[in-house]
């Protein structure tokens with residue numbers, strides 16, 4: 001594994017949950033920490049048991065601190081579940097499972113929010129405590145909440161759609177409640193302005209990246225930057241999560257091409273997996289942007305750095321800052 005930083009240049013990653021976290025982990029192996037800023041979706045955040053839970057911020061932090069559960073895609077490794085077992089015994093809600101260690105994160109975050117600290121300041125302090133030298137920023141400190149418009153149940157808060165109903169309801173659309181009134185968190189716009197490249201991680205375009213882009217000022221800041229996205233859809237399927245199902249239910253054939261079209265106004269380059277090599281020329285012609293065909297499969301863990309390196313080098317070639 002390449003643990004020696006060899007690449008340089010301010011890099012911003014737009015990230016959702018597990019896919020973005022793994023991609024960011026790969027970049028963190030290659031870049032000096034001061035060169036990497038990860039801007040994270042907060043649309044999945046919600047209150048549960050009175051606690052403020054930030055699933056995407058937490059999985060990005062846990063992953064960069066090498067504390068994440070190895071397969072689950074959320075939560076901590078070596079977690080214990082005593083608190084949940086007690087909730088269950090008391091007939092409380094157990095559809096959203098909070099491990100004991102993870103609960104500590106939510107307790108302390110909620111305590112600090114109630115004292116008036118901002119989410120970005122709290123995240124910065126947590127990162128320092130967890131030994132994460134990269135900058136991890138919530139896209140905004142204001143409440144932006146993803147609402148999934150479903151055929152069966154009408155509008156559902158994201159975690160109810162995702163966890164309680166296990167992504168089964170048919171999706172009709174999305175709403176990012178509060179986005180119009182939100183401001184980018186301190187540091188977000190300067191990080192984008194200073195970046196040589198902005199990489200959109202292989203996260204769900206509908207519910208991980210769109211809520212970031214819905215915050216006023218983000219799209220404007222991205223205009224004119226070298227923005228490169230990595231397709232989270234490989235061979236018509238998602239590695240994890242419901243993105244392919246969402247595309248189908250929105251009447252769009254799920255493919256890397258559909259993802260490229262999703263981001264069409266933003267992109268200077270696009271990355272598809274080897275299995276989608278045949279789509280590269282279609283994307284290239286239709287969007288008029290270069291397409292990198294590479295292995296984007298991020299398992300086992302060390303392969304994340306390989307994927308990150310290919311994408312980073314491609315983006316910097318486009319930005320004419322590499323080699």
Ligand code: FO1
Pocket residue numbers: 016017018044053054055056058059073074075095096097098099102159162163
């Ligand atoms: N996802 C689940 O499918 N089931 C859970 O019980 C669950 C608990 C959970 C607790 C804390 C946390 O930060 C995330 C958790 N997630 C759980 C994951 C989360 O709901 C989604 O993966 C993300 O919001 C999508 O990015």
